[in-house]
Amino acid sequence: MAVAEQGLLDIRRGEGQWVVVATGVWDISTLPSLDDAVRKIAPDRGDKVRIDMSGIDKLDSAGAWVLFRLRQRLQDEGYDADVEGLRPEHAGLFANISSAKDVPELQKAKFRPVLHMLEHVGRRTFQMASEARDLLSFFGEICFAVAYVLTHPRRIKLVPVINQMEQVGLNALPIVGLLAFLIGVVLAFQGADQLARFGAEIYTVNLLGVSFLREIGILITSIIIAGRSGSAFTAQIGTMKVNEEIDAMSALGLSPIQLLVLPRLLALILVLPLLGFYADIMGLIGGAIMSMFVLDISVARFIEQLNGALSMWTFWIGIIKAPFFAFVIAMIGCFNGLKVAGSAESVGMMTTKAVVQAIFLVIVLDAVFSILFSYLKI
Amino acid sequence: MAQQALVTADQQREAVPEPVIRVRGLRNQFGTQVVHDNLDLDVRKGEVLGVVGGSGSGKSVLLRTIIGLRRQQAGTVEIMGRDTSKLTERDAKDLRAQWGVLFQDGALFSSLSVAENIQVPLKEYTKLSRRLMDEVTRVKIVMTGLPADAAVKFPSELSGGMRKRAGLARALALDPNILFLDEPTAGLDPIGAANFDQLIGTLQQSLGLTVFMVTHDLDSLIAICDRIAVLIDKKIVVGTIKELLKLDHPWIQEYFRGPRARAAFGE
Incomplete structure (x- = not known):
């Protein structure tokens, strides 16, 4: 390559003639400086125009396009615009790109903020409505599948259920235990701090016991499990959807609901109350240790105080909620997994959605339970 | 006889100045499984090279090694005269602008x-x-x-x-000089595959591309490939279809003389 890597555009005028002379390298690296000059070429009316390409050493499709566009424009404006000196090896390029002029501009919709916002709101409203309907229909499908399995007990496959129980239950023990313990510590410390002001330190134990057993233990567990297992359900089923495994199942006459959704659902319903109980215990241990150090309440005293503060119902109110939370988390996780469409990006989007929806619904459900229990005066 | 054909290929190679891709003594292995051993390959400027071989013979591994997605255990890969393992980050980036991968x-x-x-x-x-x-x-x-x-x-x-x-x-x-294609016609219907072959052929001629194509499609091998590289016994044998047919390696014979090949040749 003796020639410098440069493209040149020269215009020779004279005696009613315009010659556009392109020389050197016309490729994607030299075009940024050439393109504007090419666009500005505007010959005098009535002149003859020629495009001389004999001096071009290197031409790529982008360079060919810029020259082709020039010729096209000049011809549209009524000039002859003959091309000269086109090398035979470059001729194919022109043949290839000649129809590019028919491609419409890559559409960039004009940005209209108000309209855009309105459209967005409308679209999301419809989306939410249709999603709610889909979720309801999914709930119906689950009910049918449960009914079917109950009437055909041999259809129940225990191995996947146990496998899922290990994944969502056993493997979650460390994180659930640690977080519940830490929250017990924090709660005891904050409670002691406030209650000490009117000398009621001992009621830290009541505060801790009641709030943990009724609400916090199961809520924390559910939120962790929604983040940990709800997302996993969506990602697992979603990836299978992308790989067309779900379609393969249906084609083989297997029901994805029975094979994928029910085991996860059942496993979580069985495991979440146990995890909630475990979180309660860990939280109380955290609180007891904190009370021992900060308030000098011995473990025996702690237990005695706790015994007086709690009834059996305090415990049951927490645990009763667990299967419902489990159902919501598993259903939302599987539902979003089955809604994955097409791409890897969709898996990520649906996973995020599943976690947010599951946590949201768990808290809403918890509020509903609170109202219900206050009516029942428990 | 096999040796003879290889020699002629070598002689032809000498007539061509600098190959665009030059692979020497390439060795690739996964654990103890050796995929390529002492493999040599030259791809000439402006040719369409079809790479064939049985399943698991390392066609895609070879492609991935040449474009630098995989580091070889031994040997060198030179692209346009530059050893890919000895490039600075910046040179490697410049080099990558010179090729396109499908x-x-x-x-x-x-x-x-x-x-x-x-x-x-x-x-x-x-x-x-x-x-x-x-x-x-x-x-x-x-x-x-x-x-x-x-x-x-x-x-x-x-x-x-x-x-x-x-x-x-x-x-x-980027209008690259080299185009790497990994099974471009797999999964296309025959009409679509034929169109795709034709497309690659036209683009190759008008853009002056060098094409490295891993394929199993006998039709595209016949339609657009100048030479064919066969991966056998961890090495590569290169030649035109006629040259390859003269070799009496059982795999090559079966590949180019099988019923599908006969149909593709129109015999």
Whole structure:
């Protein structure tokens, strides 16, 4: 390559003639400086125009396009615009790109903020409505599948259920235990701090016991499990959807609901109350240790105080909620997994959605339970 | 006899000055399983080289090694006279602008539209104005035979054939010197595959491309490949179909003399 890597555009005028002379390298690296000059070429009316390409050493499709566009424009404006000196090896390029002029501009919709916002709101409203309907229909499908399995007990496959129980239950023990313990510590410390002001330190134990057993233990567990297992359900089923495994199942006459959704659902319903109980215990241990150090309440005293503060119902109110939370988390996780469409990006989007929806619904459900229990005066 | 044909290939090779890709003594292994051992290969400027071999013979591994997605255990890969293992980060980037790769299923970025996919290399490597970049994108879309409305579509909305064309458009975005194709016609219907062959043939001629094509499609081997590289026994044998037919290696004989090959040859 003796020639410098440069493209040149020269215009020779004279005696009613315009010659556009392109020389050197016309490729994607030299075009940024050439393109504007090419666009500005505007010959005098009535002149003859020629495009001389004999001096071009290197031409790529982008360079060919810029020259082709020039010729096209000049011809549209009524000039002859003959091309000269086109090398035979470059001729194919022109043949290839000649129809590019028919491609419409890559559409960039004009940005209209108000309209855009309105459209967005409308679209999301419809989306939410249709999603709610889909979720309801999914709930119906689950009910049918449960009914079917109950009437055909041999259809129940225990191995996947146990496998899922290990994944969502056993493997979650460390994180659930640690977080519940830490929250017990924090709660005891904050409670002691406030209650000490009117000398009621001992009621830290009541505060801790009641709030943990009724609400916090199961809520924390559910939120962790929604983040940990709800997302996993969506990602697992979603990836299978992308790989067309779900379609393969249906084609083989297997029901994805029975094979994928029910085991996860059942496993979580069985495991979440146990995890909630475990979180309660860990939280109380955290609180007891904190009370021992900060308030000098011995473990025996702690237990005695706790015994007086709690009834059996305090415990049951927490645990009763667990299967419902489990159902919501598993259903939302599987539902979003089955809604994955097409791409890897969709898996990520649906996973995020599943976690947010599951946590949201768990808290809403918890509020509903609170109202219900206050009516029942428990 | 095998030796003889190889010698003629070597002699031809000497007549051609500098090969675009030169592989010497390449060794690839996974654990104890050796895929390539002491493999030599030259790809000449402006040729279409078809790479064939049985399943698991390391066709894709070879392609991945040449484009630097995989580091070889031994041997050298030189592309346009530069040893790929001894490049600085910057030189490696410059070199990558010289080639385009079409992966098996297009490997389009799923979160970007077709036009945006084509613009990824353009934005990374060129200083084109917004307007010219859009025009160049349209040129690529037309060149690869995609319909005009495909530009704004997302990969998940395209058929398999269109995804391959879009992948090719992205591979050609920078007008590379070398084009690597991994099974370009796999999964296409015969008409689509024939069109794709023709497309690669025309593009190769008009752009002066060197094409390295892993394929199993006998029709495309016959239609557009100048030479064929056969991966056997961890090495490579290169030649035109006629030259290869003279070799009496059982795999080659079976491959080029089997019923499908006979049908492709029109015998």
